[in-house]
Amino acid sequence: MLFKKKGKIRKTENDRLVQEIESQKRLLINQKELVEKSVDPSEAVILKLKVTEAKYLFMLKEARVRKTNMENLK
Numbered sequence: 001m002l003f004k005k006k007g008k009i010r011k012t013e014n015d016r017l018v019q020e021i022e023s024q025k026r027l028l029i030n031q032k033e034l035v036e037k038s039v040d041p042s043e044a045v046i047l048k049l050k051v052t053e054a055k056y057l058f059m060l061k062e063a064r065v066r067k068t069n070m071e072n073l074k
Contacts, residue, residue, distance in 0.1 A: 014063075018068060028052050031045075031049045
């Protein structure tokens with residue numbers, strides 16, 4: 001019985017991770033478009049873009065480590 005609960009929790013957390021990755025991907029795309037369309041982007045905007053990209057890449061690596069089903073992202 002304990003193993004069923006553990007598997008259910010893992011599935012729930014993996015689903016949540018996939019949703020967060022999708023959200024972070026949309027945010028990253030929006031920020032990249034903003035920087036590309038800007039004539040002279042400020043340092044704060046560029047740094048925020050780098051932080052968002054780092055978070056996105058970290059989440060992707062975490063999903064690979066967990067061997068999460070990433071079909072929804074493709």
